[in-house]
Amino acid sequence: MRATKKILTTTAVVLSSVLTSAPSYASTQSDNEAALLNTVREMGPATAAVARVDSELESLNSELAGLVVSIASNTPLLEQRVQQARSVAVGIYIDGDTSLNLAALSAADNPLEYASRVAMITPTAMVQALELQPLADLSRKLKSRQQLIQRRVDALSSARVVAARSLEEHQEAFRNLARKVSSPKDGLSILGPNTLTAQDIAQFVRSRTTAWRMPISIEEFAQMYLTEAAAEGVRGDVLFIQGVQETGWYRFEGGLSGINDNNFAGINACDSCRSATSFESIRTGVRAHVQLVRAYADADYTSKDTALPYAYKVENIPVRGCCATWAELGRYWASAFEYSKRVLWMWEQAVTHAGKTPDW
Numbered sequence: 001m002r003a004t005k006k007i008l009t010t011t012a013v014v015l016s017s018v019l020t021s022a023p024s025y026a027s028t029q030s031d032n033e034a035a036l037l038n039t040v041r042e043m044g045p046a047t048a049a050v051a052r053v054d055s056e057l058e059s060l061n062s063e064l065a066g067l068v069v070s071i072a073s074n075t076p077l078l079e080q081r082v083q084q085a086r087s088v089a090v091g092i093y094i095d096g097d098t099s100l101n102l103a104a105l106s107a108a109d110n111p112l113e114y115a116s117r118v119a120m121i122t123p124t125a126m127v128q129a130l131e132l133q134p135l136a137d138l139s140r141k142l143k144s145r146q147q148l149i150q151r152r153v154d155a156l157s158s159a160r161v162v163a164a165r166s167l168e169e170h171q172e173a174f175r176n177l178a179r180k181v182s183s184p185k186d187g188l189s190i191l192g193p194n195t196l197t198a199q200d201i202a203q204f205v206r207s208r209t210t211a212w213r214m215p216i217s218i219e220e221f222a223q224m225y226l227t228e229a230a231a232e233g234v235r236g237d238v239l240f241i242q243g244v245q246e247t248g249w250y251r252f253e254g255g256l257s258g259i260n261d262n263n264f265a266g267i268n269a270c271d272s273c274r275s276a277t278s279f280e281s282i283r284t285g286v287r288a289h290v291q292l293v294r295a296y297a298d299a300d301y302t303s304k305d306t307a308l309p310y311a312y313k314v315e316n317i318p319v320r321g322c323c324a325t326w327a328e329l330g331r332y333w334a335s336a337f338e339y340s341k342r343v344l345w346m347w348e349q350a351v352t353h354a355g356k357t358p359d360w
Contacts, residue, residue: 181324194226292312
């Protein structure tokens with residue numbers, strides 16, 4: 001219960017912060033950018049709090065399901081033993097040990113076997129208790145644990161409803177501010193919601209290439225980008241498209257990084273470099289990409305501020321906070337001419353392919 005109280009307390013604190021510090025809409029571009037950044041900073045802890053509650057609920061519900069199965073399998077055997085004990089108790093109450101002795105006599109073929117059977121059934125009540133008590137104790141233990149877990153699940157579920165509602169309200173402010181910062185002239189904001197779903201991205205990729213080389217499906221890879229980016233307030237669908245540009249549809253042909261490096265953003269793949277950075281897993285590589293781009297938009301963002309465990313030391317970036325939009329990011333990220341325009345052009349193609357409207 002202490003863990004539950006801690007989670008609920010943390011959630012309450014986060015929600016209080018979210019509700020009392022929702023950003024007001026500003027009139028100038030710079031004010032809008034500052035308000036958007038402030039909203040993203042507040043959303044990180046709120047998102048993490050909801051994720052912690054979800055993780056705890058998943059674990060508790062899994063344990064609860066196991067307890068239900070255990071109770072269901074234990075109950076028939078316990079009831080059977082109870083009925084047996086009752087029958088024996090009634091027989092002893094009515095006939096004493098006579099009925100048991102007669103049963104032993106009728107089942108025995110000779111006096112020696114009769115004596116052996118009588119010796120075995122003499123402590124009948126004790127035998128029944130020894131067989132029944134462990135099952136009864138187990139049943140009580142399982143049901144007690146079930147009740148405890150159910151109370152915790154109920155409490156967390158209620159907290160989850162409050163947390164999700166408040167977070168949704170804050171996310172609406174986040175989306176509105178992202179639109180205010182974005183425009184065809186100034187470019188799409190770096191901080192903002194995902195426009196595309198994993199299915200949208202997968203369908204777009206399949207419409208452009210059949211040579212998918214990644215060891216996981218397009219949907220799984222795209223969802224990884226969307227989930228990781230949403231936690232940090234960055235546009236994961238745009239980052240996925242940026243990865244398409246950096247890796248050649250994730251084929252990694254002719255670049256400094258190979259497919260096993262899990263470097264999807266050309267991190268440290270400079271024109272004069274001999275090799276680029278490698279990451280231990282696909283998710284780590286995606287997370288590093290997300291956190292690196294977030295740092296370009298947030299000067300105060302450090303490895304201690306990440307909503308999810310950090311994958312890249314963003315403190316080492318000298319131009320942290322340089323860019324509010326992708327148009328600005330393109331001036332720092334790559335030497336290629338109109339780099340960001342190519343990324344956004346392909347992203348718009350993906351949005352149009354999904355039958356949606358670009359977020360500006």
